[in-house]
Amino acid sequence: MTNKPFHIVLVEPEIPPNTGNIARLCGATGTILHLVGKLGFSLDDRYLKRAGLDYWEVIDVRRWESLQQLEEAFPDGRWWYTSKKAERSHVGADFQPGDFIVFGKETAGLPADLLARNPAHCIRIPIFSPRVRSLNLSTAAGIVLYEALRQTGRLD
Secondary structure, three states, rough: OOOOOEEEEEOOOOOOOHHHHHHHOOOOHOOEEEEEOOOOOOOOOHHHHHOOOHHHHOOOOOOEEOHHHHHHHOOOOEEEEEOOOEEEEEEHHOOOOOOOOEEEOOOOOOOOHHHHOOHHHEOOOOOOOOOOOOOOOHHHHHHHHHHOOOOOOOOO
């Protein structure tokens, strides 16, 4: 079993506590956190810092101007794009150590053209109530990341 870390990618996150909670998740699991594009907050935001508690020193956070810049830095990366519009459930993905799991901003998700270019690597978390449009970003990141860890034997 390899110890290659997973990567959580947040494209233009808007809500500091969500990013802080995801940062804590990444610290707890040895996952690298990539923050891409324009952030809806400052990295000095007190709510961001508070959600991450005192774990910031163990979190590998990397900043990128664009998703294209990140993808070019990891040309051999395997990318999973999350969307409520995807056909495949996250449990149907075949995660491998080192995969990148990409989440869009809270209010808009990922760009439609990105999803259209990558239909085989788009995944969703099933939601059973038609009255609920989406899950909280930090909840979604935890669900998908722990499924990836389970599939790769990291929870054994």
